[in-house]
Amino acid sequence: MTPQEKKRRDFIKKMAGLGVLGLAAAAGIYGAKYYKHHELRLRPPGAVPEDEFLALCIKCGQCLQVCPYDSIFLEGVDGKAGVGTAYIDPQKRGCYLCKAFPCILACPSGALDHEKDDIKLVHMGMAVIVNENACLALHNKKVPDSAIDAIYDHSPALTKKEIKNRKIEDLPNPSEKRELQVELLKKLEKFRGKDCTICADLCPYHPDPSLAIGMVAKNGGYLPEIREKCVGCGACVELCPTDVLKIVPRATYEQIYGKKA
Known part of the structure; x- marks a missing residue:
């Protein structure tokens, strides 16, 4: 079993605990990596590398809900970067680098790395x-x-x-x-x-x-x-x-x- 396969298996096991919706999300997020947006999206603070982000983001919207500046959007149905994945559009709203980085802390899947909740480690x-x-x-x-x-x-x-x-x-x-x-x-x-x-x-x-x-x-x-x-x-x-x-x-x-x- 390759490391990627093991990662996928372990993640789906975790998602299974969320029931049918969790399994559906797990299937969707691993497919998302093959549907990248035509232009690289700006991701929230703490985002892991793009392929990993598309694989791990479960489109739950938790980062969006806790963002004090309403800076985070979710990819619409016409997007190719995985419908529902989190991104920032600076023309509509920039990120204001909250000191507590609530978006990172709220992410349940690791798409936003909890180890990067410090300004010195953030790079978008x-x-x-x-x-x-x-x-x-x-x-x-x-x-x-x-x-x-x-x-x-x-x-x-x-x-x-x-x-x-x-x-x-x-x-x-x-x-x-x-x-x-x-x-x-x-x-x-x-x-x-x-x-x-x-x-x-x-x-x-x-x-x-x-x-x-x-x-x-x-x-x-x-x-x-x-x-x-x-x-x-x-x-x-x-x-x-x-x-x-x-x-x-x-x-x-x-x-x-x-x-x-």
Whole structure:
């Protein structure tokens, strides 16, 4: 018996304890590896290598349910990366690198490795500049209201009224999820009509975001510089007013920039 066969057998044994649905899931997840999405998906923090992830993710949605920022989505029926597998779309919502990494802790199958629940061990991908000329900071342009307003639409913990009016209200007994999403928006609000350094100033890498991204002078303006500690969380992609950046899933700093981190 090969190691892969043993791994599969042992896993299905575990799934058998969940009954018929568990067995169905086990059959599905091992088939999922043969139906990869045409473009590599950005996976949540702690994701094991892609083939293993597709094999182990049981599509339970636990990571999605505990994510405070609503950053995690499940692959739809038209997806080829295994319907129901967890992914992050930075255009809709980046990952904000929660210190406790609840998504990792909630994963029951090992698709998100419980041994990687520390920022030093998290690596989702790498940010790259794909449209330098669009950068507001490079041209000394101010942040438009539309850039801030758009993030309200990405914040489902808000009320419909708040989203419509683009204005936060004080509500009694807010949930932790609401508090975190409101805190992000309040930080973002400070950039209305101001010089744009959003990608660098709101990078969630901790304890020091400047190790992951910073602004550097160029041609009379400024441009973001991706640095060694970038983990590819996608927050900069979501928050950037003009789509200057993108994330290359699972890529390393050395692969993209030719240097060792």
